[in-house]
Amino acid sequence: MKLYKVLAVVLNSREMRDAHRVITLFSKERGKIQVVAHGVTKPTSRKRGAVQPFAVSEFMLRQGRDLDSVSQCEGIEFFPGLWTDLDKLLYAGHMAELVDALTVEGDPNEAVFIHIIKTLRELDKTVDPELVTRWFELRLMALLGYLPYLNGCVDCGGELNGPMVRFSTQAGGLICFNCAAGEEYITCNRGTVAIMHTLLSWEIDKIDRLRVARSSRAQMSTIMHEYLQWHMEKRSRSLQFMDKLNCFNPVIK
Ligand SMILES: [Zn+2]
Known part of the structure; x- marks a missing residue:
């Protein structure tokens, strides 16, 4: 089975049976991708941090018949400020939901990828998450042609x-x-x-x-x-x- 590498931000992650998770990524190389991460909910899993929502991680993915799966991953950037402030967490979730809803799988858009990361970095430290979110929304619309x-x-x-x-x-x-x-x-x-x-x-x-x-x-x-x-x-x-x-x-x- 073919392996390939992507740099991606985790948009969301939902639980499946047997400690597996289906993870939606927005990658620099391939745009949005859905992948399976096996066994990541186990407390001993070393992949846990890298697949949590809003983490920016490097993934080695294995092509599968239905969904590709995570072979290896390493977290590169985390935004701890989002997890200690409920407002910021909700705004980050809203941002991820928008990207997920308004993009299609396998349609690369590096400008959108950079835009998400810039926004997460700012949300992490800002005192005005609402305005950062409006900035994100307007520019996302411009990048996707919906301005x-x-x-x-x-x-x-x-x-x-x-x-x-x-x-x-x-x-x-x-x-x-x-x-x-x-x-x-x-x-x-x-x-x-x-x-x-x-x-x-x-x-x-x-x-x-x-x-x-x-x-x-x-x-x-x-x-x-x-x-x-x-x-x-x-x-x-x-x-x-x-x-x-x-x-x-x-x-x-
Ligand atoms: Zn008129």
């Missing part, structure tokens, strides 16, 4: 006037008064949009300097939550559709 349009009306291209603007998830960005007729939208301050632009243009190490009002945080949270949810559901619907197609049209070999 909402924030420079005018997404439908007609017109300028947006007034202190309040409208965001439409279905339209994919900001929307003007006329185009908003009949659409569902979220109203937010222009200042909130300015913060989103800043998050998109600033590097992560400057984020702690940003002061954001509670109202803008709440608006960003609502917008991103709704927007991400919509994309995740859309993806999961299209995957279900593909599954159905595959069932009716078996692959001809």
Whole structure:
């Protein structure tokens, strides 16, 4: 059986029978991969640390008929700050869930891999995990080609006037008064949009300097939550559709 090596971050890990675990990795070389780690829940297993969620580890993987399995692994970077702060742990879990839901297996994307690691490093030490998470979400959307349009009306291209603007998830960005007729939208301050632009243009190490009002945080949270949810559901619907197609049209070999 063929062996291959990857550098990867562990997105999640779920228990199977006999102390085995199915682990979802996001690797530098191959993108998302699901693998089996045998016997890792045993207290004596030396692989335990390297396969725990959010660890960055080097894996030697063995190709299998269904799932590949972990032959050897070594933890390289851990983020202990995440495990001593429940908020940070929840944000890290949310981040991993997004990557898992919005990427497909075997589609390498080194920029996403680097983005995850940068975010974990910052989450580990930040005093503002919420803002780091918003930075992560916006940039992940940009890297995956789902960035909402924030420079005018997404439908007609017109300028947006007034202190309040409208965001439409279905339209994919900001929307003007006329185009908003009949659409569902979220109203937010222009200042909130300015913060989103800043998050998109600033590097992560400057984020702690940003002061954001509670109202803008709440608006960003609502917008991103709704927007991400919509994309995740859309993806999961299209995957279900593909599954159905595959069932009716078996692959001809
Ligand atoms: Zn418009």
